[in-house]
Amino acid sequence: MSDRYPASALTRRRLLETAGATAAGFAGCLGAEPEDPQLEVLHNWNSGPEQEAVTALTDGFETAHPDVDTDFRPIAIAGNKTFEWVVRNRLEQGDPPSSFATRAGGALGRYEGYLGDEALRDGALSEAHVDAVREHCRYDGRLVAVPLSVQRTNCLFYGVDVVEEAGVDPDALSTPTDLLDALDLVASETDATPMAHGMYEPRTTLRLIASVLLGQSGADAYAAFLEGDGGEEAVRRAVETTERILSNHIQSESDSFGEFDAREELVRGRATFLQQGDWAADELRSEGFEYGTDWDVVPFPGTERTYAMVLDAFAYPVDENGGNPSPSLTETWLGYVAGREGQRRFNARRGTTPTRVDVSTETFEPFAARSVDAFRDAEHHVPSLARGLAVDPERVSDAETVLREYFSGPFNAEATVQGLIDAVRT
Incomplete structure (x- = not known):
C-alpha cells in the first residue's frame, strides 16, 4: 500500500509528476478533487522510540483507512542539510507534501507563506486539547497544524x-x-x-x-x-x-x-x-x-x-497558489493525528504526552503516565x-x-x- 522511496529522489520526473497534483490540489479549493491522490507525509523520526512511535501511528492510520494510497516517508539527512531545509526546499519548489512533522509555535515561522488552513476549519481540534496547545498550532491567527505530542522541559x-x-x-x-x-x-x-x-x-x-x-x-x-x-x-x-x-x-x-x-x-x-x-x-x-x-x-x-x-505537530502545507496536493486525504490524516487513537498509539510508544486530556494511559509505562498526569494537572x-x-x-x-x-x-x-x-x- 505504501510507496516508500529515498528522500533524495527530488528529480525532474518527481516535480513533473507532482505538478499536476499541485494544480489539482488548488482546484480542490474551488470544489474539484484530484484523481487518485496520494497522501505523502514527511517526518524525521528515524530511530529508537521515535521510529517505533511513528510506525505505530502510520500503521494505525492505514488500518483505519485501508483505501488510502499512502507514502509515509522518513527523511534521512546528509551533509549540512536539516529536515527543515528539505521541507522548505520542497515548498519553495512548488512541490509541497500532503503534510509534514514540525515543532509548533514559533518554529512554524520558518514556513511562512506555505501554511494553509483549508483542511483545518470547522472544529478540527476538539476541546480535549488544552487551550495553550491549540493556540500554539496557530500562525497569524490561523490554525495551520494539529498537535501530536508534548514534552516538558522544566x-x-x-x-x-x-x-x-x-x-x-x-x-x-x-x-x-x-x-x-x-x-x-x-x-x-x-x-x-x-x-x-x-x-x-x-x-x-x-x-x-x-x-x-x-x-x-x-x-x-x-x-x-x-x-x-x-x-x-x-x-x-x-x-x-x-x-x-x-x-x-x-x-x-x-x-x-x-x-x-x-x-x-x-x-x-x-x-x-x-x-x-x-x-x-x-x-x-x-x-x-x-x-x-x-x-x-x-x-x-x-x-x-x-x-x-515542547510541542510536536503535523502541518497543512500549500503551494504559492494555496493548494495542497491531497486536501481531503490531508484532512483525514490530520484528524487522525489529533484524535484519541492516533495520539494513544504514538505517545504510548514514544513515552511522550498526548495533547488531548481524554487519551487512556493504561498502556503507558509508569514514568510516561506520571508525565501525563503532570501535564493535565x-x-x-x-x-x-x-x-x-x-x-x-x-x-x-x-x-x-x-x-x-x-x-x-x-x-x-x-x-x-x-x-x-x-x-x-x-
Whole structure:
C-alpha cells in the first residue's frame, strides 16, 4: 500500500509528476478533487522510540483507512542539510507534501507563506486539547497544524543513591534557592558533581535560565519577558542564580559536554542533579538506569504547577497558489493525528504526552503516565524558549549567540540580561 522511496529522489520526473497534483490540489479549493491522490507525509523520526512511535501511528492510520494510497516517508539527512531545509526546499519548489512533522509555535515561522488552513476549519481540534496547545498550532491567527505530542522541559532529574548520601530530599526543594542549598550540601557531603550540565550547546543553558526564571518569578513574569513587556528584573535574577550554579556546581569539562555527556554523568554516579526535558528518561533507561530505583525526577524547584512545553505537530502545507496536493486525504490524516487513537498509539510508544486530556494511559509505562498526569494537572502551560515554541528560530539563535558571547566563563551577567531581552524582543 505504501510507496516508500529515498528522500533524495527530488528529480525532474518527481516535480513533473507532482505538478499536476499541485494544480489539482488548488482546484480542490474551488470544489474539484484530484484523481487518485496520494497522501505523502514527511517526518524525521528515524530511530529508537521515535521510529517505533511513528510506525505505530502510520500503521494505525492505514488500518483505519485501508483505501488510502499512502507514502509515509522518513527523511534521512546528509551533509549540512536539516529536515527543515528539505521541507522548505520542497515548498519553495512548488512541490509541497500532503503534510509534514514540525515543532509548533514559533518554529512554524520558518514556513511562512506555505501554511494553509483549508483542511483545518470547522472544529478540527476538539476541546480535549488544552487551550495553550491549540493556540500554539496557530500562525497569524490561523490554525495551520494539529498537535501530536508534548514534552516538558522544566524537569530536574537526580541520582537516588547520591541524594541519599548527601541527605537531600528533592521533593522538599520548593525554590531555586533551595536547590542552591542542596547543591552546596552535595558538594560538602559527597564526591559527586552537584549538577551535570553540558555547555557545548548554548540551548542547554538557555533552558536552565528559563527554568530558573519560572521557578523564581513565575509564569506571568516569564510571559512578560517573552512578550517584550517587562520582566527585566526577573531575567536578571534568573541569570544571576544560573551563574552561581554554573560557576560553582558543574563539572570542570562542561565546555565540551553536550546533553548526552551530561546524562552519562548521572548514569555513572558522578553527578547528582541534571536539568533537562523529560526526553532524558529514554536515554537513562537505555543505559540500564532504572526509574524509581537508580533515578527519579521532580519539577524544577518552584515550577510544580507549571509545564514548560515542547510541542510536536503535523502541518497543512500549500503551494504559492494555496493548494495542497491531497486536501481531503490531508484532512483525514490530520484528524487522525489529533484524535484519541492516533495520539494513544504514538505517545504510548514514544513515552511522550498526548495533547488531548481524554487519551487512556493504561498502556503507558509508569514514568510516561506520571508525565501525563503532570501535564493535565498543570495550572500554567507555557512555551519553551530553548526549543523554539515561544519564539521563532531566528530569535532562539540570537539568544544562543548571546550566551556564547557573554555567559561562558567569564560570565558577564549584565550583558547577558540585556542581550536576552533584545533577542526575544527583536
